[in-house]
Amino acid sequence: MAKLIDVSDLNIYYGDFLAVEDVTMTIEPRAVTALIGPSGCGKSTFLRSLNRMHEVIPGARVEGKVVMDGQDLYGSDIDPVTVRRQIGMVFQRPNPFPTMSIYENVAAGIKLNAKRMKKSDLDELVERSLRGANLWNEVKDRLNRPGAGLSGGQQQRLCIARAIAIQPDVLLMDEPCSALDPISTLAVEDLIEQLKLEYTIVIVTHNMQQAARVSDKTAFFNLAAVGKPGKVVEIDDTATIFSNPSQKATEDYISGRFG
Amino acid sequence: MTTTATAARGEARREARARAGDRIFKGTSTAAGILILLILAAVAIFLLIQAIPALRAPAEEVMGGEGLLGYIAPLLFGTILSSVIALVIATPLAVGIALFISHYAPRRMAQGLGYAVDLLAAVPSIVYGLWGFTWLAPRLTPLYRWLSDNLGFIPLFAGPASPTGRTMFTAGVVLAVMILPIVTALSREVFLQTPRLHEEAALALGATRWETIRYAVIPYGRSGVVSAAMLGLGRALGETMAVAIVLSATGAVTFNLIGSTNPSTIPANIALTFPEATGLDVSVLIASGLVLFVITFGVNMLARWVVNRRAEFSGAN
Numbered sequence: 107m108a109k110l111i112d113v114s115d116l117n118i119y120y121g122d123f124l125a126v127e128d129v130t131m132t133i134e135p136r137a138v139t140a141l142i143g144p145s146g147c148g149k150s151t152f153l154r155s156l157n158r159m160h161e162v163i164p165g166a167r168v169e170g171k172v173v174m175d176g177q178d179l180y181g182s183d184i185d186p187v188t189v190r191r192q193i194g195m196v197f198q199r200p201n202p203f204p205t206m207s208i209y210e211n212v213a214a215g216i217k218l219n220a221k222r223m224k225k226s227d228l229d230e231l232v233e234r235s236l237r238g239a240n241l242w243n244e245v246k247d248r249l250n251r252p253g254a255g256l257s258g259g260q261q262q263r264l265c266i267a268r269a270i271a272i273q274p275d276v277l278l279m280d281e282p283c284s285a286l287d288p289i290s291t292l293a294v295e296d297l298i299e300q301l302k303l304e305y306t307i308v309i310v311t312h313n314m315q316q317a318a319r320v321s322d323k324t325a326f327f328n329l330a331a332v333g334k335p336g337k338v339v340e341i342d343d344t345a346t347i348f349s350n351p352s353q354k355a356t357e358d359y360i361s362g363r364f365g
Numbered sequence: 366m367t368t369t370a371t372a373a374r375g376e377a378r379r380e381a382r383a384r385a386g387d388r389i390f391k392g393t394s395t396a397a398g399i400l401i402l403l404i405l406a407a408v409a410i411f412l413l414i415q416a417i418p419a420l421r422a423p424a425e426e427v428m429g430g431e432g433l434l435g436y437i438a439p440l441l442f443g444t445i446l447s448s449v450i451a452l453v454i455a456t457p458l459a460v461g462i463a464l465f466i467s468h469y470a471p472r473r474m475a476q477g478l479g480y481a482v483d484l485l486a487a488v489p490s491i492v493y494g495l496w497g498f499t500w501l502a503p504r505l506t507p508l509y510r511w512l513s514d515n516l517g518f519i520p521l522f523a524g525p526a527s528p529t530g531r532t533m534f535t536a537g538v539v540l541a542v543m544i545l546p547i548v549t550a551l552s553r554e555v556f557l558q559t560p561r562l563h564e565e566a567a568l569a570l571g572a573t574r575w576e577t578i579r580y581a582v583i584p585y586g587r588s589g590v591v592s593a594a595m596l597g598l599g600r601a602l603g604e605t606m607a608v609a610i611v612l613s614a615t616g617a618v619t620f621n622l623i624g625s626t627n628p629s630t631i632p633a634n635i636a637l638t639f640p641e642a643t644g645l646d647v648s649v650l651i652a653s654g655l656v657l658f659v660i661t662f663g664v665n666m667l668a669r670w671v672v673n674r675r676a677e678f679s680g681a682n
C-alpha cells in the first residue's frame with residue numbers, strides 16, 4: 107500500500123510568482139518525512155503540490171515531475187481526482203464537514219469512492235478508521251452527532267479518520283497539531299507512529315521536537331529573502347539533521363539561531 | 366508621576382467615551398428594533414380595524430354574496446397556487462445559475478453574469494407583466510394545447526387549453542421570472558461564502574467539482590437558499606401588477622393550470638377592484654389584505670423553522 111514518491115526539478119508557481127524552486131527529493135514508503143523551515147518558505151505549497159491540491163488555487167501551477175510508482179502524477183493522462191484519492195491530506199485547521207455527523211464525516215470519502223457498500227461493511231470501516239485515529243472510544247456513543255461539535259483535537263483526529271478511511275497510499279499532514287493542546291498532540295503523534303507502518307507520511311511542522319520525535323527523514327526548506335523562492339537546503343535522516351547537519355543554515359535554524 | 370497620572374486619567378476618559386458610544390449604539394439599535402415591531406403592529410391593527418365591518422357584515426352583502434370566506438378563499442387559493450408554481454420553477458433554476466456563477470463560470474464571465482442578474486432584479490414588475498401578456502402568453506398556447514391533448518389525464522393539465530394563454534401557468538412563469546434574479550443573487554452570495562476549508566476538505570478526499578458542491582457548498586448554503594426562496598415567495602405572494610395584467614381571472618377554484626377559468630390572486634384582485642369599490646367592499650378588500658399579511662407572516666415563520674431545524678448541523682458554529 108505505502109508508496110514511494112520521487113520528486114524531481116519541481117518548480118511551483120502562484121501565477122507568475124515562483125514560490126518554491128527546484129525541489130528534488132525521494133519520499134520513502136513506510137516512513138515519516140518531516141518538512142521544516144521558516145514561515146513562508148513554501149512547505150505547505152510543496153505539500154499541496156504532492157496531491158495536486160495546489161492547482162485548485164486560481165493561477166497556481168507547477169513544472170517538473172512527481173512520480174509515484176513509476177507514474178508521473180502530473181502526466182497529461184492523469185486525473186487529479188484519482189491522485190487525491192490515493193494521496194490523502196490532513197489540514198492545519200480541523201475541517202470536518204459541518205453539516206455531517208461524525209459517522210457521515212468518516213464515511214464521506216468512502217461514499218465518493220466506492221459508491222455502494224453494505225451498511226454493515228460501512229459500519230465496520232467507520233469503526234476501523236475511528237479506531238485507527240484513536241477516536242473510537244470517545245465518540246462511539248454519539249456517532250450521529252455533528253462532527254463540528256467535537257473538541258479541536260477530536261475534530262483533527264476525525265479528519266485523520268476521514269483521510270485514512272479511503273485507505274490512501276500516502277498521507278500528507280500540514281501542521282496537524284498546531285491547533286491542538288499537548289495531550290491531543292501526543293495522541294496524534296502516537297497515531298502517526300502507528301500509521302507509518304502502513305502509509306507513507308509527509309508532515310509539515312514548526313515544532314522541532316515533534317519533527318525529531320516522529321520523523322525518519324527531515325527536509326529543511328529555506329528562502330534567501332522575502333519574495334525569493336523557497337528551496338530545499340538539506341534532506342537527510344532525522345538523526346543526522348538534528349545532530350550533525352551538513353549545512354550551516356540548517357544548524358542555525360534547528361538550534362534557534364535564526365535571523 | 367504626574368505624567369502617568371494624566372495619562373491614566375486620559376485613558377479613563379477615553380474609556381468612558383467608548384462606553385458612551387456603546388450606550389448610544391445600543392439605544393439606537395434597540396429603538397430601531399422596537400420601531401420595526403411597532404410599525405408591524407400598527408399595520409396589523411390598521412388592517413384589522415378596517416376589516417371589522419366586513420367581518421360583521423351578513424353574508425349576502427359581501428361581494429359575490431357568499432360571505433367573506435366565500436369571497437376570499439378562491440383568491441387565497443389563486444395567490445398560493447401562482448406563488449407555488451413560481452417557486453417550483455424558479456428555485457432549482459436559481460440554484461443552478463448561482464452555482465454556475467459561483468463555481469463553474471470563468472471569472473470574467475461570472476462577473477458579467479452576476480451584474481446581469483443584479484440588473485434583472487431591478488426591473489419593475491409592470492414590465493414583466495407586459496412581457497408576459499404580449500409576448501409569453503401567445504407563445505405558450507401551443508404548449509398548452511399539446512399538454513391538454515397528451516397529458517390531459519393529469520388534473521393540472523386537464524384543459525381545455527386557453528386560447529389566449531393568459532392562464533395560471535403563464536402567471537406562474539412570469540412570477541418565476543420575476544423572482545429568479547433575487548433568489549439567484551442571494552444564493553450566489555451564500556455559495557461564494559462557502560469556507561475554502563470545507564471545499565478543500567472535499568477536494569482532498571478526491572471529490573470532483575460536482576461532488577465538492579454536493580458535499581461542501583450545498584450543505585453550507587442550504588439554509589441561505591431556503592431564506593432566498595422564501596424571500597422570493599414573499600415577493601410572488603404580494604405581486605400585484607404582473608398578475609393583474611397577465612392572468613385572465615374568472616374566480617373559479619381549480620387546479621387546472623392551463624384553462625381559461627382561473628382564480629385571481631389577493632393583491633391582483635385588490636388592484637383591479639379597489640378603484641371602483643365603496644363602503645363595505647373596501648372593507649372586504651382590506652380583510653383579504655389582512656389574510657395575505659397573515660400568510661406572508663406564516664411563510665416567514667415556516668422558513669425560520671426550516672432553517673433552525675438543523676441549526677446545529679448548519680456550520681454556523
Ligand SMILES: Nc1ncnc2c1ncn2[C@@H]1O[C@H](COP(=O)(O)OP(=O)(O)OP(=O)(O)O)[C@@H](O)[C@H]1O
Nearest residue numbers: 120125143144145146147148149150151152163333
Ligand atoms: N494562495 C496563494 N496565492 C499567492 N501566493 C501564495 C498563496 N499561498 C501562499 N503563497 C505564497 O507562497 C509562499 C509560500 O507559502 P507557504 O504557505 O507554502 O509557506 P509555508 O512554508 O507553509 O509557511 P507557514 O510555515 O507559515 O505555513 C509565500 O511567499 C506565500 O506568500
Ligand SMILES: [Mg+2]
Nearest residue numbers: 149150151280
Ligand atoms: Mg504552511
